[in-house]
Amino acid sequence: xxxxxxxLVVGGGPGGLSAGIYGSRARLKTAVIEKGRAGGQAAxxxxxxxxxxxFGEVSGPxxxxxxxxxxxxxxxxxxxxxxxxxxxxxxxxxxxxxxGEVYQAYSVILSPGAEPRTLNxxxxxxxxxxxxxxxxxxxxxxxxxxxxxxxxxxxxAIEEAMFLTRFANEVTIIVIHDEGxxxxxxxxxxxxxxxxxxxxxxxxxxxxIVGDELVEEVVxxxxxxxxxxxxxxxxxxxxxxxxxxxxxxxxxxxxxxRGYIVTNELMETNxxxxxxxxxxxxxxxxxVVTAAADGAIASVAAEKYLAEKEYFRxxxxxxxxxxxxxxxxxxxxxxxxxxxVLESVVEEMAGKVSLSKVDTYRNKKTSDAYNVTxxxxxxxxxxxxxxxxxxxxxxxxxxxxxxxxx
Amino acid sequence: MIELVKxxxxxxxxxxxxxxxxxxxxxKCGPCMELMPEIEAFAAKNEGKAKFCKLDTAGNKRLAIxxxxxxxxxxxxxxxxxxxxxxxxxxxxxxxxxxxxxELIG
Ligand SMILES: Cc1cc2nc3c(=O)[nH]c(=O)nc-3n(C[C@H](O)[C@H](O)[C@H](O)COP(=O)(O)OP(=O)(O)OC[C@H]3O[C@@H](n4cnc5c(N)ncnc54)[C@H](O)[C@@H]3O)c2cc1C
Numbered sequence: 001x002x003x004x005x006x007x008l009v010v011g012g013g014p015g016g017l018s019a020g021i022y023g024s025r026a027r028l029k030t031a032v033i034e035k036g037r038a039g040g041q042a043a044x045x046x047x048x049x050x051x052x053x054x055f056g057e058v059s060g061p062x063x064x065x066x067x068x069x070x071x072x073x074x075x076x077x078x079x080x081x082x083x084x085x086x087x088x089x090x091x092x093x094x095x096x097x098x099x100g101e102v103y104q105a106y107s108v109i110l111s112p113g114a115e116p117r118t119l120n121x122x123x124x125x126x127x128x129x130x131x132x133x134x135x136x137x138x139x140x141x142x143x144x145x146x147x148x149x150x151x152x153x154x155x156x157a158i159e160e161a162m163f164l165t166r167f168a169n170e171v172t173i174i175v176i177h178d179e180g181x182x183x184x185x186x187x188x189x190x191x192x193x194x195x196x197x198x199x200x201x202x203x204x205x206x207x208x209i210v211g212d213e214l215v216e217e218v219v220x221x222x223x224x225x226x227x228x229x230x231x232x233x234x235x236x237x238x239x240x241x242x243x244x245x246x247x248x249x250x251x252x253x254x255x256x257x258r259g260y261i262v263t264n265e266l267m268e269t270n271x272x273x274x275x276x277x278x279x280x281x282x283x284x285x286x287x288v289v290t291a292a293a294d295g296a297i298a299s300v301a302a303e304k305y306l307a308e309k310e311y312f313r314x315x316x317x318x319x320x321x322x323x324x325x326x327x328x329x330x331x332x333x334x335x336x337x338x339x340x341v342l343e344s345v346v347e348e349m350a351g352k353v354s355l356s357k358v359d360t361y362r363n364k365k366t367s368d369a370y371n372v373t374x375x376x377x378x379x380x381x382x383x384x385x386x387x388x389x390x391x392x393x394x395x396x397x398x399x400x401x402x403x404x405x406x
Numbered sequence: 407m408i409e410l411v412k413x414x415x416x417x418x419x420x421x422x423x424x425x426x427x428x429x430x431x432x433x434k435c436g437p438c439m440e441l442m443p444e445i446e447a448f449a450a451k452n453e454g455k456a457k458f459c460k461l462d463t464a465g466n467k468r469l470a471i472x473x474x475x476x477x478x479x480x481x482x483x484x485x486x487x488x489x490x491x492x493x494x495x496x497x498x499x500x501x502x503x504x505x506x507x508x509e510l511i512g
Pocket of ligand 1: 012013014041042043045084112115
């Protein structure tokens, strides 16, 4: 437990690996903890046609191997472990794995991604691995010359259905919408409608999966007419969206009602020094390219945070002389005046006291940490401790009285 | 771990008196590859207590289907040739499999 990482990333999908690349290129001590093989969901799809610059022969697993190799090349350590608990408060964060191993870091980037949503249809749980699947790349082989149904009609569903047509005899897509309406991108929809091996069932949902030891048939329900139809099939593939894997983060960072992590545009969570990226956060588009972008932003934001912390430690907490820490904002006229008052006093004291400034708008976290509610406010530090403070306007004499307390 | 193919499956698994563990996997299955080191460690740790095998379904699809396996990864315990416990992607867990093994040989 001795080492302390600068950036510790939880989850080695595209979001986490991209954070690793940016972190280690900034020469920060960076590690990614991954429970399985690096690559995440993106490594479970052969069809990967929209990651910029990669098309044609590039597959999901291939692209993800490249992400991982890229991160390791610049020095990211990929550690194996299933994170079960996190302690994110304070300056040193702790991440605990199921094995009992504890890792420490000054900043944490959460990148746990998502997993397939299950619908809990009758038979779905019982027949998993026996014809019910959530991973076409894993299981397509079994269905050579057999018939399968695909449930869902978003990007993943349509693309995976097309992949399955290379193996299966017939692939039937069950779509909840009216005929011709799909949630996926237009390019995939056009391609799918031209694929003779794809069959369509519109206005319908899956009601039940029937089978004793293997999938034998499905019951399809037309939601307009209520009519039930039985169809003999050997496999059922579900691509009906995903759910975030954030169970272990409950009560640790802010989550929305569906379990997605809430971040701002810097990928900051509500906890200082803790960032979140990728499919697990509240966002508009969950794709490899956006996960990778989030990872880049989070690492750069973490780098800046670490530098500010370091600066603060050096200039304020570990300073040899007493320090005046002024909270100001360029937009607030009277705080400008108070800065010049402070500067002249500090100059007069010739080295007995130093001055550091915090722009309250840019560095809200420091202001919050010291409960600063008014601008200007000045705090007197000595040997890392806050001795006293002045809130609101002050004169040179007020400042001298404050300094005298050190 | 013993590599199973259709030529040796009956002899190694179905006609075997005792407990046999079979890991159904394929090189294309990411989650299977992830699990492999853990499964190999599980087998090594319990060497002698039972027979540990793996079956690459890529070349042995029909054999897998005959064992009612149509999804990966899947882990199966056999005892005296009978299938006694199946774990799918969701339920595979080294601790529960260890407990099951103890129970089966116990
Ligand atoms: C079938 C399918 C097809 C897709 N096709 C495309 C496509 O063509 N193009 C595209 O851009 N996107 C596609 N996507 C979406 C894309 O895969 C995701 O947007 C992307 O992988 C999200 O990346 P991520 O890093 O946020 O999370 P994930 O990829 O989910 O990775 C998260 C990683 O974190 C690990 N992890 C989670 N919790 C823990 C923990 N507690 N401890 C340790 N490790 C943990 C997981 O094992 C996983 O490896 C597809 C998704 C699916 C399911």
